[in-house]
Amino acid sequence: MIVARNLNVQVASTIDPVGADTPGMAAETAEAEQDVPWLSAEQLREWQSLMALLMTLPAAMDGQLRRDAGVNLFEYHVLAALSEAPDRTLVLSDLAVVARGSLSRLSHAITRLERAGWVVRRTDTDRGGRRTEARLTDAGRAKLEEIAPGHVWQARHLVIDVLTPEQLTGLGDAARAITAATLAEAPASCDEPS
Numbered sequence: 001m002i003v004a005r006n007l008n009v010q011v012a013s014t015i016d017p018v019g020a021d022t023p024g025m026a027a028e029t030a031e032a033e034q035d036v037p038w039l040s041a042e043q044l045r046e047w048q049s050l051m052a053l054l055m056t057l058p059a060a061m062d063g064q065l066r067r068d069a070g071v072n073l074f075e076y077h078v079l080a081a082l083s084e085a086p087d088r089t090l091v092l093s094d095l096a097v098v099a100r101g102s103l104s105r106l107s108h109a110i111t112r113l114e115r116a117g118w119v120v121r122r123t124d125t126d127r128g129g130r131r132t133e134a135r136l137t138d139a140g141r142a143k144l145e146e147i148a149p150g151h152v153w154q155a156r157h158l159v160i161d162v163l164t165p166e167q168l169t170g171l172g173d174a175a176r177a178i179t180a181a182t183l184a185e186a187p188a189s190c191d192e193p194s
Contacts, residue, residue, distance in 0.1 A: 057158060064154040069147035074101055075109050076151060079118065079144045082136035089135040091124075110134050118143050 039047060062073040071079070081098040082088050090098065096106045113119040118140030124131045136144075163171065 060158055061151070061154055065147065065151060068150045069143075071113075071143075071147065072109075074099065074105065075113060076144075076147070077101075078106065078109050078113065078134075079136060079140055080148075082119065082134060083141060083144055085136075087135070088141065089133050092121075092132045092134060095134055113140065116140075116143075 058073060065071050065073055065076050069076075077099045078095065078101075081095055082090060092103060092106060092110070096103050099106060099109075101109070110119055110121055114121060116139075118137055120135050120137055122133055122135065124133050159171075160168065
């Protein structure tokens with residue numbers, strides 16, 4: 001329990017506001033600390049495991065794609081989302097939601113994918129307004145088919161084959177619950193931090 005308390009105190013001390021050395025602020029800080037539902041040693045261990053996963057797995061998946069295919073993990077998800085869409089086309093705002101990125105991040109990714117000839121951006125005015133769409137080109141589909149096996153191998157190597165079927169099911173259940181809670185808390189215009 002000492003480790004959990006030390007971590008929690010360190011976290012609380014890092015958010016100490018300027019001027020907290022005044023008697024009133026110190027009392028408020030001490031009172032607020034008592035109201036915090038601190039993590040138990042077991043909860044802290046699991047939390048730290050999750051944080052390690054969130055810091056290492058995306059970097060490993062991204063590194064494989066950059067090294068072997070010249071794209072990053074976000075760009076891969078953009079290509080994959082377009083490949084599954086009707087006519088391999090999505091409105092950019094919808095694509096941002098599916099790819100879990102901001103419109104700004106998506107715009108930069110689309111520009112890079114356009115330069116490679118894998119995606120084209122076009123304006124659609126047929127549906128009663130002006131919307132920008134992205135469409136996966138034949139070259140983009142071929143690129144995705146070329147790089148998908150390496151990406152799947154990496155996912156199997158780092159996640160699927162490391163877990164039992166029960167652990168994988170539990171991980172999926174946990175991931176869906178956490179994602180739902182996160183999305184419920186996030187502002188609608190900010191599905192992903194910049």
